[in-house]
Amino acid sequence: MIDKKELTVILPTLNEEKAIGPVIDELKEYNYNNIVVIDGHSTDRTGEIALAKKVEFYVQNGKGKADGIKDALNYVKTPFVLIMDTDYTYDPADISKFLDRIEYVDEVIGARDLKSKTIPKFNQFGNWLITQVFNLVMGAKLDDVCSGMYVIRTDFLRSLDLQLKGYQIELELAAKTGEIGKIVQVPIKYRERLGETKMSPSREGINVFKNLYRFAKVYNPTLLFSIFAGFLLVPAIIILAYVGVLWLINPENLRRGLLEIAIVLIVTGSNGIAFALISSHLRRIERKINLAIRKMDDKK
Numbered sequence: 229m230i231d232k233k234e235l236t237v238i239l240p241t242l243n244e245e246k247a248i249g250p251v252i253d254e255l256k257e258y259n260y261n262n263i264v265v266i267d268g269h270s271t272d273r274t275g276e277i278a279l280a281k282k283v284e285f286y287v288q289n290g291k292g293k294a295d296g297i298k299d300a301l302n303y304v305k306t307p308f309v310l311i312m313d314t315d316y317t318y319d320p321a322d323i324s325k326f327l328d329r330i331e332y333v334d335e336v337i338g339a340r341d342l343k344s345k346t347i348p349k350f351n352q353f354g355n356w357l358i359t360q361v362f363n364l365v366m367g368a369k370l371d372d373v374c375s376g377m378y379v380i381r382t383d384f385l386r387s388l389d390l391q392l393k394g395y396q397i398e399l400e401l402a403a404k405t406g407e408i409g410k411i412v413q414v415p416i417k418y419r420e421r422l423g424e425t426k427m428s429p430s431r432e433g434i435n436v437f438k439n440l441y442r443f444a445k446v447y448n449p450t451l452l453f454s455i456f457a458g459f460l461l462v463p464a465i466i467i468l469a470y471v472g473v474l475w476l477i478n479p480e481n482l483r484r485g486l487l488e489i490a491i492v493l494i495v496t497g498s499n500g501i502a503f504a505l506i507s508s509h510l511r512r513i514e515r516k517i518n519l520a521i522r523k524m525d526d527k528k
């Protein structure tokens with residue numbers, strides 16, 4: 229288990245005046261004293277309260293939670309960081325579980341019980357669906373990829389070239405870490421939020437699925453080409469069977485038009501399969517190169 233002193237807690241805030249005080253107090257009760265609050269230009273008393281609690285407080289450059297977290301890394305001096313939403317939903321009693329595991333891996337994600345009553349029904353389903361699609365695309369086995377509580381190695385996080393904005397950071401982090409490193413998860417509690425949400429579930433949901441599609445192109449083109457091939461080959465086989473049955477019943481009844489459509493679908497679908505095989509091979513090579521680069525970076 230790593231020492232609490234080796235951990236910095238990054239608290240991203242945007243108008244969290246109701247929650248910031250209790251969140252900092254609880255962290256200090258558990259002796260987590262390296263706390264960096266990174267604020268996205270709050271217009272309420274968030275900054276005032278954080279400063280009164282004598283923690284490091286900075287107003288971020290850029291926009292959104294992701295830019296805030298990247299900015300906060302400039303102030304971190306410990307080898308590990310915990311990123312935790314500052315809305316009181318996460319319980320610092322759970323942090324010791326993360327410290328037990330992070331020694332051996334690159335990222336530890338706190339997995340909420342997605343059936344918990346404290347998560348609105350729409351978000352429960354959304355989080356579940358996003359996690360399932362993420363697992364399918366990335367070949368991962370996570371239970372809650374959108375969790376707002378995770379521990380990560382500081383240098384490793386700095387080395388990742390994170391591009392996505394706002395609430396998409398958790399997704400990109402898990403994708404990039406899974407590619408070249410190791411992620412584990414620990415079960416955590418999830419409590420009622422204090423104060424108002426800053427997130428629009430429908431807008432963020434749409435952005436997430438756009439990004440999952442981009443991840444599929446980059447990390448799992450085999451899956452995309454296979455789906456494409458399936459869409460063509462399944463109807464082709466059905467048409468062929470139909471034409472075949474008609475022809476068997478009456479050899480003079482050969483439906484040439486349908487047969488030609490089936491042949492075109494089969495030729496195009498077979499190309500899809502060929503691309504799927506080639507891309508799977510290329511991805512294996514790319515992954516080996518990425519892992520080799522990671523090893524070289526670790527030795528530096």
Ligand SMILES: Nc1nc2c(ncn2[C@@H]2O[C@H](COP(=O)(O)OP(=O)(O)OP(=O)(O)O)[C@@H](O)[C@H]2O)c(=O)[nH]1
Pocket residue numbers: 239240241242243244266267268269288291292293296297312313314315317351376395421424425426427
């Ligand atoms: N630094 C910074 N923090 C932000 C920004 N937008 C949101 N946050 C913080 O990011 C965390 C997550 O935001 P929430 O509004 O709780 O979003 P959520 O957890 O997805 O949604 P809920 O289920 O309603 O809690 C909170 O601590 C916010 O205060 C921003 O632009 N900059």
Ligand SMILES: [Mg+2]
Pocket residue numbers: 313315317376421
């Ligand atoms: Mg929240």
